[in-house]
Amino acid sequence: MQVSWDHLYVAVRMLIADEGYHLGQAAVAAGQDARAAWLELGDGKRVEADLVIGADGIGSAVRKTMLPGDPGPTYTGYFAWRALVPEQLLPPSAADILSDRFAFFHMPGGQALGYTVAGAQGELEPGERRYNAVWYRRTVDLARTLTDKEGRTHPFSLAPGRVSAQAKDALIAAARQLLPAAFADVFAAESQPFAQAIFDMEAPRMADGRLALIGDAAFVARPHTAMGVPKAAGDAMVLALAVERGWTPEARAAFEADRMQAGRAIVGFK
Structure with a gap:
């Protein structure tokens, strides 16, 4: 946890x-x-x-x-798609593989990882928790990635609810193509994915x-x-x-x- x-x-x-x-x-x-x-x-x-x-x-x-x-801050060349899904919304096939495990998947130019976290009110009981998934991907067009559903470009991240329907569909399609089925199911189950660009700063x-x-x-x-x-x-x-x-x-x-x-x-x- x-x-x-x-x-x-x-x-x-x-x-x-x-x-x-x-x-x-x-x-x-x-x-x-x-x-x-x-x-x-x-x-x-x-x-x-x-x-x-x-x-x-x-x-x-x-x-x-x-x-x-x-x-x-200086952009590092990659960003993260993120999902935080109530445990009860995970398909059983994904929950059986991912719940209570710190899972990783490595791929050229990217990495996915995930782990179980407490529920919104601190719940720790199985079925009441959430699953947090992160998919790191490279992009040179950060402005496009961080443009929200209203056409506004944000400097660092897109909050839940700000991702356009087109970008969400593209995320799920890419996850189905590139990620293991369990991780792809997590992103498909997330109604409001969000994005975080990765920076260095001193x-x-x-x-x-x-x-x-x-x-x-x-x-x-x-x-x-x-x-x-x-x-x-x-x-x-x-x-x-x-x-x-x-x-x-x-x-x-x-x-x-x-x-x-x-x-x-x-x-x-x-």
């Missing part, structure tokens, strides 16, 4: 009062002066704080503000005054390293220690030195 992201989100979400969230609003920029730091939201509102932590992922608005000249800084970066806002590692969550957790723990020390210049430098070294090592494992 793997981590239930739904369960983890709820557990963390419950630690912060509702007024601490600005739902439905994107953070579009950040800033700072000698008195405070702030986030600018999509509706024009500014939220001030003593410290702004950019944990806003690969497209981080905080990073773009903090490092305006940084080139950002930020040259993780702290600047009242701004800090952690997780994929600072370093993006390839999925096969299985280090996205440990990397972000390590960033958060060392950041917390620096904040406890008063976020002094010395504390900031120690945080940055520690996590820059870790991030570079993880991203370097390709």
Whole structure:
């Protein structure tokens, strides 16, 4: 079994009062002066704080503000089709082969893998769980791959429900042709497949005054390293220690030195 992201989100979400969230609003920029730091939201509102932590992922608005000249992420040449299917929707032939197994299929220019995960509410009982499948494929036309059903091109991924019917049909046809039947059945059973492009990224800084970066806002590692969550957790723990020390210049430098070294090592494992 793997981590239930739904369960983890709820557990963390419950630690912060509702007024601490600005739902439905994107953070579009950040800033700072000698008195405070702030986030600018999509509706024009500014939220001030003593410290702004950019944990806003690969497209981080905080990073773009903090490092305006940084080139950002670099596309690696491949992407992933993903499916997350309720276990009861898997055909028995696929469930018998895949459930409770970490399955792999290697092919020229691609790889498929899958494993059982908890249900949406953390369910662990057989039949109540879900199956997570990932199919890595090469493409040079990333813009076409990440164009949604309304014709809008996204920079990094397509969320569930955004894939066009034509792209979904092409995915299933390709899966039937190229993947083992069990994996193809998983993608055929997924009503809302989603896509994730694979990038490399190393930020040259993780702290600047009242701004800090952690997780994929600072370093993006390839999925096969299985280090996205440990990397972000390590960033958060060392950041917390620096904040406890008063976020002094010395504390900031120690945080940055520690996590820059870790991030570079993880991203370097390709």
